[in-house]
Amino acid sequence: MAELVIxxxxxxxxxxxxxxxxxxxxxxxxxxxxTFFTIETDxxxxxxxxxxxxxxRKLLISEGEAVxxxxxxxxIGDKGEDVDGLISEALSKLGKKPADNNNVPSGHNNEEVKSxxxxxxxxxxxxxxxxxxxxxxxxxxxxxxxxxxxxxxIKGTGYQGGICEKDILKAxxxxxxxxxxxxxxxGKIAAxxxxxxxxxxxxxxxxxxxxxxVEASIKPAVKAPNQNGFEGEVQYSVDGKEILEIAxxxxxxxxxxxxxxxxxxxxxxxxxxxxxxxxxxxxxRKQINNSYDVKTSVTDYVAIAVIKALQKYPEVNASxxxxxxxxxxxxxxxxxxxxxxxxxxxxxxxxxKKGIVDFSEDAAEMIKKARDGKLMPSEYSGGTFxxxxxxxxxxxxxxxxxxxxxxxxxxxxxxxKIPVVVxxxxxxxxxxxxxxxxxxxxVDHRIxxxxxxxxxxxxxxxxxxxxxxxxx
Amino acid sequence: MKTLTYAQAVCEALDEEMAKDxxxxxxxxxxxxxxxxxxxxxxxxxxxxxxRVKDTPISEAGFTGLAIGMALTGLRPVVExxxxxxxxxxxxxxxxxxxxxxxxxxxxxxxxxxxxxxxGAGRSSAAQHSQSMQAMVSHFPxxxxxxxxxxxxxxxxxxxxxxxxxxxxxxEHKMEYNKKFEIPDIVEPIPFGKxxxxxxxxxxxxxxxxxxxxxxxxxxxxxxxxxxxxxxxxLRTIVPFDKETVINSVKKTGKLVIADESYxxxxxxxxxxxxxxxxxxxxxxxxIGRVSTPNVPLPFSPALEFPIIPSVDRIYNKIKELI
Numbered sequence: 008m009a010e011l012v013i014x015x016x017x018x019x020x021x022x023x024x025x026x027x028x029x030x031x032x033x034x035x036x037x038x039x040x041x042t043f044f045t046i047e048t049d050x051x052x053x054x055x056x057x058x059x060x061x062x063x064r065k066l067l068i069s070e071g072e073a074v075x076x077x078x079x080x081x082x083i084g085d086k087g088e089d090v091d092g093l094i095s096e097a098l099s100k101l102g103k104k105p106a107d108n109n110n111v112p113s114g115h116n117n118e119e120v121k122s123x124x125x126x127x128x129x130x131x132x133x134x135x136x137x138x139x140x141x142x143x144x145x146x147x148x149x150x151x152x153x154x155x156x157x158x159x160x161i162k163g164t165g166y167q168g169g170i171c172e173k174d175i176l177k178a179x180x181x182x183x184x185x186x187x188x189x190x191x192x193x194g195k196i197a198a199x200x201x202x203x204x205x206x207x208x209x210x211x212x213x214x215x216x217x218x219x220x221v222e223a224s225i226k227p228a229v230k231a232p233n234q235n236g237f238e239g240e241v242q243y244s245v246d247g248k249e250i251l252e253i254a255x256x257x258x259x260x261x262x263x264x265x266x267x268x269x270x271x272x273x274x275x276x277x278x279x280x281x282x283x284x285x286x287x288x289x290x291x292r293k294q295i296n297n298s299y300d301v302k303t304s305v306t307d308y309v310a311i312a313v314i315k316a317l318q319k320y321p322e323v324n325a326s327x328x329x330x331x332x333x334x335x336x337x338x339x340x341x342x343x344x345x346x347x348x349x350x351x352x353x354x355x356x357x358x359x360k361k362g363i364v365d366f367s368e369d370a371a372e373m374i375k376k377a378r379d380g381k382l383m384p385s386e387y388s389g390g391t392f393x394x395x396x397x398x399x400x401x402x403x404x405x406x407x408x409x410x411x412x413x414x415x416x417x418x419x420x421x422x423x424k425i426p427v428v429v430x431x432x433x434x435x436x437x438x439x440x441x442x443x444x445x446x447x448x449x450v451d452h453r454i455x456x457x458x459x460x461x462x463x464x465x466x467x468x469x470x471x472x473x474x475x476x477x478x479x
Numbered sequence: 480m481k482t483l484t485y486a487q488a489v490c491e492a493l494d495e496e497m498a499k500d501x502x503x504x505x506x507x508x509x510x511x512x513x514x515x516x517x518x519x520x521x522x523x524x525x526x527x528x529x530x531r532v533k534d535t536p537i538s539e540a541g542f543t544g545l546a547i548g549m550a551l552t553g554l555r556p557v558v559e560x561x562x563x564x565x566x567x568x569x570x571x572x573x574x575x576x577x578x579x580x581x582x583x584x585x586x587x588x589x590x591x592x593x594x595x596x597x598x599g600a601g602r603s604s605a606a607q608h609s610q611s612m613q614a615m616v617s618h619f620p621x622x623x624x625x626x627x628x629x630x631x632x633x634x635x636x637x638x639x640x641x642x643x644x645x646x647x648x649x650x651e652h653k654m655e656y657n658k659k660f661e662i663p664d665i666v667e668p669i670p671f672g673k674x675x676x677x678x679x680x681x682x683x684x685x686x687x688x689x690x691x692x693x694x695x696x697x698x699x700x701x702x703x704x705x706x707x708x709x710x711x712x713x714l715r716t717i718v719p720f721d722k723e724t725v726i727n728s729v730k731k732t733g734k735l736v737i738a739d740e741s742y743x744x745x746x747x748x749x750x751x752x753x754x755x756x757x758x759x760x761x762x763x764x765x766x767i768g769r770v771s772t773p774n775v776p777l778p779f780s781p782a783l784e785f786p787i788i789p790s791v792d793r794i795y796n797k798i799k800e801l802i
Contacts, residue, residue: 142765143762165765169765
């Protein structure tokens with residue numbers, strides 16, 4: 008039975024998806040498990056597989072087109088089945104007129120045509136619209152070059168718009184210019200990082216692109232300037248600045264950029280910093296790491312403290328969506344990770360149900376996945392609060408931008424030994440050296456006021472300075 | 480090199496062959512005293528006399544039969560039929576006699592005869608004097624069918640036709656007779672069954688006969704300016720057919736147009752397309768195109784006649800359609 012294929016919603020924040028590639032063309036059969044299409048979500052490209060055996064009857068949107076989630080993008084159904092109704096219904100949902108789309112089969116497709124001797128002629132097989140026109144020579148040329156015509160995204164320029172040899176050769180040329188010798192591992196890394204491999208220079212055998220080449224292009228910023236000057240021409244900006252590199256603003260970089268700007272420009276950010284004495288937490292951590300086969304990190308303790316504080320102040324574990332403020336009981340805690348391709352935030356779901364050891368294990372696994380670029384969209388979306396820790400880089404203090412649609416984010420800085428004034432049992436003040444860390448809370452002032460923010464960060468401080476509470 | 484009209488080239492071929500072999504004789508309507516209806520035998524009557532250059536009554540069946548008898552008894556008659564349409568008057572002699580004798584006599588007798596006759600529309604000669612009969616005669620085994628293009632070709636091929644030991648139908652194009660061509664001082668006989676690549680190209684092949692070779696060259700010239708490289712093959716002879724040259728060219732270019740002035744239905748273009756199709760099927764990058772005369776009697780009115788004659792524009796448009 009014919010049915011609509013819709014743009015899937017793969018993440019909490021996914022409102023629309025861009026169709027990157029169709030792997031099937033109209034009229035092709037499709038088997039359960041076949042890759043049907045690729046979409047670009049807010050942070051990654053996802054291949055979508057067919058969930059049943061069918062025929063692709065109509066592709067409603069073209070590659071590069073973005074539509075809102077749950078809108079129809081294709082019609083599948085049995086061969087020869089009348090899908091005209093479904094197509095026009097789908098097109099109206101998409102706000103397209105049938106005339107917008109040249110490939111929409113005209114109404115006569117499934118009409119029975121009677122020949123003079125009253126035999127019913129099935130026109131569905133002879134309908135020109137459904138047939139991919141490829142000349143015998145083009146087929147032969149493609150075969151000789153091991154090219155699969157259905158994979159070639161070209162428009163025929165031959166007789167009656169058919170694909171002729173010239174089109175195949177042109178496609179080959181394009182493919183050749185795009186085809187880059189690359190090791191499977193390097194290819195995979197490049198795919199995950201969204202690196203355009205054609206721009207990478209290979210240093211392997213026969214200029215093959217190796218893992219090191221891809222990795223080098225991931226971090227162009229750390230490339231040391233060559234004392235002898237750069238290879239090739241030196242470029243200058245119009246006002247005379249020597250240009251090191253011009254990189255496109257695209258892919259993950261662009262997604263991060265857009266989301267940061269959206270957050271910063273929409274939510275009025277306010278910041279609250281508190282210094283926390285970590286003496287007790289570090290002691291507890293040492294004990295736990297000695298008694299369990301797990302290496303808990305300072306972040307884990309901060310995370311548990313945050314979770315406890317969020318349980319007490321659910322107004323912070325919240326989200327402003329349209330006209331409604333959602334306060335969550337569930338804590339889905341995001342931990343910002345500097346992955347090679349850019350910032351990504353894996354989310355530890357139902358974190359409030361986890362003890363320190365379980366949490367630490369789950370967090371470690373998610374962070375590793377994030378660094379390897381293996382997170383599924385469900386694993387980096389749906390968060391309710393985020394922690395960003397730059398402590399390992401020795402940062403004294405910083406502010407973070409809220410990860411929308413969350414309401415707050417906690418920036419964790421380095422633990423440093425500093426002299427602090429402590430009061431002993433006798434009420435006498437003295438100077439002591441203590442490990443101290445700065446925590447800076449950023450809140451969306453639209454829904455969180457200063458008092459609440461102060462109480463919340465105070466709660467975190469209380470837990471970290473009296474960490475027995477973290478274990479209860 | 481020298482400049483001659485096509486008619487003069489025909490005349491030179493006849494003259495040179497008559498001078499070389501006294502068995503060569505001419506007969507036909509007005510070939511002697513008037514020097515031919517299209518001036519293709521001017522001066523030959525004066526040079527070779529009444530015995531070798533003979534005016535005949537308007538009786539195509541009669542003098543064609545007469546020529547067959549002459550050929551059977553050792554002469555090499557060259558018959559002129561004033562229009563190729565008149566092949567139908569002499570059809571029984573041509574098809575049932577001349578074409579069959581070598582076969583039916585088990586090779587004991589042969590007919591070394593040439594029938595020269597003009598084809599082509601464009602002179603307001605109306606439906607009975609404008610047809611191109613090469614398709615019809617090609618249909619019957621036993622006849623060689625020659626469709627020369629320019630003056631040098633007509634001269635070289637006519638020599639071969641006269642020296643051939645079997646009946647040859649030699650189609651001259653009536654619109655070419657008065658046109659001037661550059662031709663070499665000495666033209667050697669051109670073997671039958673070997674097509675000429677008149678122009679090399681790589682994007683599309685056009686196989687043409689008779690005057691359409693020149694029109695194809697003109698179309699190719701125009702297309703060259705648009706970056707389309709056309710290979711023009713002058714077929715020279717329909718029977719025997721140089722399949723190899725055509726196939727090789729189509730394998731190279733992937734596209735083929737056939738231009739021939741006979742009627743499209745069951746025409747020469749249809750036959751060539753079918754003949755090579757199974758060998759080039761996997762090389763074809765477009766359907767095979769035909770430029771022929773549409774299936775209507777040729778009109779007398781020039782306004783109606785010219786649009787249906789295969790023209791440079793029609794060849795050009797057909798190529799553009801396929802490329």
